[in-house]
Amino acid sequence: MNAKKIIKLTVSWLILALALAFMYLPLILIVVYSFIDARLVGGKGNFSFELYANLFKNQSLMTAAGNTIVIGLVSSLLATLIGTVSAVGIYYMKRGKKAANFVSQITVVNAEIVTAVGFFLLVLFLSNTLRLPVQKGLGWLIVCHTMLTVPYVILSVSPRLNQLNPNLFEAGQDLGAGPMRTLITVIFPQLVKGMISGFAIAFTLSLDDFVVTKMNTGNGVATISTYVYDSLKRTLDPSVRALSTIIFVVVLAVLVVMNLVGKKKAKKIKK
C-alpha cells in the first residue's frame, strides 16, 4: 500500500516537472542569454550587459514599447470607465437586458481576425465615405483596444452588482445627489474590486494583442507585438532578449506583490 503511494507521488511530481520544464525552459534560456552577447541564442559569447545597454539605444524598439504602454494604459482606463457605467446600466435595464448582454459578448466570442477586419473596414468607411478626420494610427488603436476590452470589464464588474444593496441608488438620490453623482460617489466605491480586476484584464489583453493591432496600425506605429513579429521575419535585434527578461521580471514582481497583499488581507480577515 505504501509502495503504491510512493509510486503515485513520484509519477505526480514527474508530470508536474515535465510540464513546468516545457513552460519555463524557453523563458529561462532567454533570461540567461540576455547576459551573453551572442548574436543568436545558443551561439558563442561572453557575459556582458551589452544587450541591456543596446536595448535603450534601439530607438524603434523603445518607441514600440512606449506605444504599447500608452495604448494599454489609456485604452484600459477608458474601458474600465465605459465598462463600469455600462455594467450598472445593463444591470438596471428593464427591457432588452438579454440583448444588451448578448451584444456586449460578441467581441469576446468572435474570432479576433473578424473583429480586426471590422475595425479595418470601419476606419476606412469613417474617413473615406463619411469624410471624418479619423485615420489609422495610435489614436485609432486606442479606440480599437478600448472597444475590444470593454466586455471583459463588464464581465468582471457585473458579479459585484448582484451583491449590491438594491436600494443604494435610491438612497443616494433621496439624499439629494443627481444620477451622475450617485453613480460616481455611491455606486462606484462598491464596485472598486471588480473595476480593478477589469482594468487588469483589459491592460494585459491590450499589451498582448496582436491580430487587431497588426491590421489597424498605420503611420508606422508599432507595438512590441508587431515590432518583434515584423523583425522576426528579417533580422532580430538580440537586445529583444534583454526586453523579454525585463518584462518577465516585472510580471513576476507584480504577481509576487499581489500575492503578498492578498495574503495580508486574508490574515486580517481571519483576525
Add this chain to the structure above:
Amino acid sequence: MKKRAFDKGIFAFPYMILSAIFIIFPLVLVLVYAFRGVDGKFTFDNFAQVFTNPTNYMLILKTIGIALITTAICLLIAYPVAFVLASSHFNKHTILALLFIIPMWMNFVLRMYALQSLLNMINVKDSFWAAIIGMVYDYLPFMLLPIYTSLVNMDKSYVEASRDLGGGDVQTFFRITFPLSVPGIISGILMVFMPTFSSYAITDILGGTEASVIGGKINTLFGERLTWGLGSALSFILLVIVIVVMVAGNLITRASNKAKSDAADNSIVGGRIR
C-alpha cells in the same frame, strides 16, 4: 417624485451606441464587402472563389486541422497536470497552479521568440510540428485552468462514496471524477479551439511556409485593395464557423449539466443533492 422615475438603464445607453458603431456596424461592413465585387456591384464571386479555389478551402480545412490537433494535445497534457494539481497532496500549494499561468502574462510574441530560440538550439527547424508545439505552448493554460477549477471544486464526497462502495482508483476515476470534470473539459476545449482558429502569428513564426492559416491569409488579403472582397468572404465564413462551434458547445454543456442533475436526482450521496 420625479427623481424616482429616473431610469438607471440609461447608463447602458452610451455603450449601446458605441456597440452599434464599433461592433455591429463593422460586421455589417464585412458582410457588404463579402458580397461586393471590385466594380462595387453585388456578386457571389467572392464566395465562389472560396469554395471553388482549392488553395482557399484547403486553407480553411488546414486551419481547422491545426486547431483540432492543438486542442487535442492541450487536453492530453493539461488533464493529467490539472488532475495532479487538484489532488489532495498538491492542492494546498496554490503557488503550483499559479506557476502554470504566470507565462500567460508575458507578451506572447516574445514567448514565441523564446520558444523558437530553444527549438532552433536543439535543432528543431521551423516546420508544421514546430508550429503545433508553439500553439500548445501558448494555449496550454487556457485548457488547464477550467479543468483544474472543475476538479478542485468537485464535491469530494462522490469520490469517497465510490471508494466506500468498493470502487478502485481506475473505476472511481472513469465513473466519477472524469464525468464530473466534463464541463471543465468543454470550456477548456472552447477556450483553446476558438482563439487557435484566428491566431496566425504563432504558426507564421514557427511554421515557416508549412503552417500558414486562414487568419494570416485574411491579413494579407487586406493589404491590397483588390482582394478585400475575398478577405471579407473568408472572414464571414470564419464568423459562421465560430457561431456553429459556440452553439454546439452550449448545447453539449447544457446536455451534460442535465445529465449531471438527473444523475444527482437519482442518487443521493452523503445526504446532499447537487
